[in-house]
Amino acid sequence: MKPRLIASFFKSLFSRMGHFARAPNPMACSNCFSDKGLRFDAERFGRKRSAACPNCHAIGYGQLTRDQLLSLSDRFFVWGSIQRATYGAAPLVQFNDVRPTCIEVEPWLKPDVSLLERLLGIGFFYYDPRLWMIGEVEPLKALQRKKQRSRILKRILKEYPERSIGPADTFFRIRVNPARPNDPSQYDSPPVAFTGNGRLDSPGKPILYGSSDLEICVHECRVSAEDEVFAATLAPLRDLRLLDLSALLPEEDSITEFESLDMAVHMLFLAGQHAYNITRTISESAHSAGFDGVIYPSYFSLLRTGAMPFETTWGISHRRIKQLQKDEQEKSIPNIALFGWPIAEGKVSVDCINRVIISRVAYGFHFGPTLSNGGP
Ligand SMILES: [Zn+2]
Structure with a gap:
């Protein structure tokens, strides 16, 4: 992959889906989702509008455009499924517009996966990480071996x-x-x-x-x-x-x-x-x-x-x-x-x-899926 090509794709989070058509109008709202964590994150991503949701027809919930739904999917399913290895970490789930959905999720998330598949034309699958992400890095392996460390x-x-x-x-x-x-x-x-x-x-x-x-x-x-x-x-x-x-x-x-x-x-x-x-x-x-x-x-x-x-x-x-x-x-x-x-x-x-004097502690968080079989 040429660096210039990579750079052009990085301009937005959804560079990896650069060929998707963009639609500025909302497609769904937080009320469209059944998983409570996903609803919560969707409300934070969305924007309140006077018109009813084009999907569920409810009024008063944060509504999300296509790009916002893609961002939400990325944060909930990809970042939300990150697993730490001894060294490094990698997400268990990834999605794109080529592969069909094959992840097993709990009943409360199933309708949401179907909705995102239908609205965005994407499928969620178990991610096969490049091995460096989980610590297959030569100098790191050498540091772990006493004879090669120096x-x-x-x-x-x-x-x-x-x-x-x-x-x-x-x-x-x-x-x-x-x-x-x-x-x-x-x-x-x-x-x-x-x-x-x-x-x-x-x-x-x-x-x-x-x-x-x-x-x-x-x-x-x-x-x-x-x-x-x-x-x-x-x-x-x-x-x-x-x-x-x-x-x-x-x-x-x-x-x-x-x-x-x-x-x-x-x-x-x-x-x-x-x-x-x-x-x-x-x-x-x-x-x-x-x-x-x-x-x-x-x-x-x-x-x-x-x-x-x-x-x-x-x-x-x-x-x-x-x-x-x-x-x-x-x-x-x-x-x-x-x-x-x-x-x-x-x-x-x-x-x-x-x-x-510690006067207040604040936490920042977002949610991820509970996968039915813990992964692939
Ligand atoms: Zn809705």
């Missing part, structure tokens, strides 16, 4: 950019129930006895974790309503050299997702605790190479930005498409990890300490 670690140190942060680059560090909230040393890395539990700290190798995004800090500390929470504003006392693992790594066009170091590192930081033994070795390598710390993408980046994980079109990762790389970079929330005890070592100062 080769990839060397590449990470060489290919990822270095970033320097100085006194103007303040960031936050949260402590939950600290013994002495007004004591700056309470905001340094934990004592050796408490090391080896996090994404980047190995036993005996302390790390100070911080972020310039306070909401990410609060979320990562799993704060609850009863906790006493304090936020220290920290500032480097001199320029610190960091390896920026949150950067989207530009790679040659000839490198596919299956060979991509960028995809390997991206998947590692979106994986759960099973990835810690690998992320810790990256951190140790950066320390040995003389860096003061690393910048890494938050595990909660997608929750914070509301983005779909591992977005693709025609099986091509959006990270591999130049026109979309800026958007992809913005989906990543950078956190800071500094080696050692940077406050005690005079690398970082505590400029201010505030008490944090």
Whole structure:
């Protein structure tokens, strides 16, 4: 597929269906649907109009055009059926205007599938993901094999950019129930006895974790309503050299997702605790190479930005498409990890300490289908 052709298709979400005729008039309303989650999402997508719904003839519900119904189908069935793998993730369901419907859904969703098939001329089927989406990425597989790991670690140190942060680059560090909230040393890395539990700290190798995004800090500390929470504003006392693992790594066009170091590192930081033994070795390598710390993408980046994980079109990762790389970079929330005890070592100062009152928590969500047999 030629990049220019890809770019032209990306102008709208329904680029993948570019040949569909567009109709600006509404075709259905939220009242047309029986699945409660789909009704809820349809109401959010739709717009209220004075005329009756052309499908069910009801008045007063959000009405949806063809494009909006396609967007709704994409979000409910495709994003709504995403399954996480050990590394990566892929939707269980996809749809197009070529294949007939073959997914098994529960009785409350059956009439809705029939309605969307009839109105849009589409069929819903079980998606066969390209295997890179579920972790078949060579550098990632090499990192999981101890004998091949050092080769990839060397590449990470060489290919990822270095970033320097100085006194103007303040960031936050949260402590939950600290013994002495007004004591700056309470905001340094934990004592050796408490090391080896996090994404980047190995036993005996302390790390100070911080972020310039306070909401990410609060979320990562799993704060609850009863906790006493304090936020220290920290500032480097001199320029610190960091390896920026949150950067989207530009790679040659000839490198596919299956060979991509960028995809390997991206998947590692979106994986759960099973990835810690690998992320810790990256951190140790950066320390040995003389860096003061690393910048890494938050595990909660997608929750914070509301983005779909591992977005693709025609099986091509959006990270591999130049026109979309800026958007992809913005989906990543950078956190800071500094080696050692940077406050005690005079690398970082505590400029201010505030008490944090959690006053309100809000959730953003949308719905997906309950598949009758859990998938293909
Ligand atoms: Zn209707």
